[in-house]
Amino acid sequence: MLELKSLTKRFGDKTAVDAATFTVDRPMMIGIIGRSGAGKSTLLRMLNRLSDASDGEILFEGREISSLKGAARREWQSRCAMIFQQFNLVPRMDVVSNVLHGTLNRRSTFATMFNLYPQEDIHKAIEILDRLGIAEQAPKRAEALSGGQQQRVAIARALMQDPSIILADEPIASLDPMNAQIVMDALRRIHEEDGRMVIANLHTLDTARRYCDRVIGMRDGRIVFDGRPDQLTTGVARDIYGAGADFSEAATSTAIETLDQSNENLVLA
Incomplete structure (x- = not known):
């Protein structure tokens, strides 16, 4: 379905993504992990064509994506x-x-200017919100919602596009553990129930192992790991994050039970 061939992005003399190459042959949920600055966000922005590649190719279902312009890119x-x-x-x-x-790309300029939506689209939007457990929030201003609820609105907006691929750039980085779990559960359900490919940038190993079918590790712009979640050992994680023997997965965990245990240890100390 999706193939990256030596995909590279340079900013001046700095290489943010260095010859990234991988193939996805079916809809999967893929987690991309690595330290801040590893190139994860730049990779997703090239996939979505928010940023142009310096070299390399992106192919989806045999179609060359990285050179699309204008209406084809939209x-x-x-x-x-x-x-x-x-x-x-x-x-x-x-x-x-x-x-x-989420429907703006297929609406006329006139309809966009006057905020005119077909009833069919309005009903679909509410159905998607209901699926994500926040239909009762539909008439409220977005700013009145919690962070987790706002992220589910963003997911609903993405689903309105009826996409083949959903790219999630650190979707839970600013959320508390409970809301992080709700958002990741929603993304996993979308993958399983709709058969959509989901590619998510993640900071935490426990999240990648729990939700993803495949994990890609990036370090200094290069892919240094590509495998199953069970192959993501502590030793592999040290290599991805460039960490020493004192590396602790608990320090990066978003799991509620892990955080509770850490707090208990602090109290006992």
Whole structure:
């Protein structure tokens, strides 16, 4: 389905992504892990065509994506939806209108200017919100919602595009453990129930192991690991993160039980 061939991004004399190469032959949930600055976000931005590659190719179902321009690139961005860490919602706009923004690429300029939506799209937006457990929030302003709820609105907006691929750039980095779990459960359900490919940048090993079918590790712009979650040992993690023998997975965990245990240890100390 998806193939990256020596995909490279340079900013001046700095190489942010260095000859990234991998193939995905079926819809999967893929986690990309690595330290900040490893090139994870740049990789997703090239996949979505928010950023142009310096070298290399992206192919999806045999179609060359990395050279698309104009309307063809916008059509690809509809098929390859993006979810961001900071939600990218319109704060003062109601939730359902934020979700309907997922249809902008297929609406006329006139309809966009006057905020006109077909009833069919409005019903679909509410159905998606209901699926994500937040239909009752539809008439509220986005800014009135919690962070976890706002991220689910962002996921709903992505689903309005009916994409083949969902890219999630650190979708839980700014969320508490409970909301992080709700958001990751939602992404996993979307993958399993809809058969959509989901590629998520993640900071934490426990999240990658729990939710992903495949994990790709990046370090200094290069892919240094590509395998199953059970192959992501502590030793492999040390190599991905460039850490020493004192590396502790608990320090990067978002699991509620791990955090509870850490707090208990602090109290006992």
